[in-house]
Amino acid sequence: MDSIKKVRCQVCEKAFVLDVQQQKFVAPLVAKGQGFIMVECPRCGSSTQYVKAxxxxxxxxxxxxxxxxxxxxxxxxxxxxxxxxxxxxxxxxxxxxxxxxxxxxxxxxxxxxxxxxxxxxxxxxxxxxxxxxxxxxxxxxxxxxxxxxxxxxxxxxx
Ligand SMILES: [Zn+2]
Ligand SMILES: [Zn+2]
Known part of the structure; x- marks a missing residue:
């Protein structure tokens, strides 16, 4: 579960860490095996595809x-x-x-x-x-x- 926290924004290319809310959103989707998940980048505000570390x-x-x-x-x-x-x-x-x-x-x-x-x-x-x-x-x-x-x-x- 911890490996899901790090994300790299595809727009601004900065790495960021999922916040608690984002983790709550992403974790069950990852558990289900969903491959395509969008999260918001806190650096630039863009939606970026979550890619598992x-x-x-x-x-x-x-x-x-x-x-x-x-x-x-x-x-x-x-x-x-x-x-x-x-x-x-x-x-x-x-x-x-x-x-x-x-x-x-x-x-x-x-x-x-x-x-x-x-x-x-x-x-x-x-x-x-x-x-x-x-x-x-x-x-x-x-x-x-x-x-x-x-x-x-x-x-x-x-
Ligand atoms: Zn970004
Ligand atoms: Zn802490």
């Missing part, structure tokens, strides 16, 4: 993806390597980070706020990197759900 994206996901550091969100942040404008995006809550240092800051903040979240990451050369899934609490998603809402609910995190 290549299989390799799924394989590498757990290597490259961060747990989303937004409170109440148990989603994944993927690095979207656009040559012109790389960014990180969470398909679950729709948050985006245009600079890695801001993603790092949100991770640093959330692990202080909710210490069990530190188990989703590792420290490497002074930076947070994705940790071992097995070290997360078994009820991770339940714990995240119970978190108080983030007072800062901006989708663009900087």
């Amino acid at each position: 290549q299989e390799t994206a799924e394989v590498s996901r757990h290597v490259a993806s961060y747990r989303c550091p937004i409170t109440q969100c148990a989603g994944w942040v993927d690095s979207i390597n656009e040559q012109t404008l790389p960014f990180w995006g969470c398909g679950e809550c729709g948050s985006v980070w245009y600079e890695e240092k801001n993603l790092q800051k949100d991770i640093a903040d959330v692990v202080i706020l909710h210490p069990y979240r530190a188990r989703s990451y590792k420290q490497l050369n002074g930076s947070w990197v994705p940790g071992d899934l097995k070290s997360e609490p078994a009820n991770y998603e339940e714990l995240v759900e119970k978190e108080p809402p983030d007072p800062l609910d901006e989708l663009v995190r900087g």
Whole structure:
């Protein structure tokens, strides 16, 4: 299901991450095997054909993806390597980070706020990197759900 989140707009050719509503729309169609699905590109507003991310994206996901550091969100942040404008995006809550240092800051903040979240990451050369899934609490998603809402609910995190 996670592999369905990344889309490349056929009009402006920018990659984007499906928001929660779009995922709710796309997921059942993908499950049914529908090959042609239109979604709106948040960058340029055009309708573009949803094309399932290549299989390799799924394989590498757990290597490259961060747990989303937004409170109440148990989603994944993927690095979207656009040559012109790389960014990180969470398909679950729709948050985006245009600079890695801001993603790092949100991770640093959330692990202080909710210490069990530190188990989703590792420290490497002074930076947070994705940790071992097995070290997360078994009820991770339940714990995240119970978190108080983030007072800062901006989708663009900087
Ligand atoms: Zn577009
Ligand atoms: Zn999120």
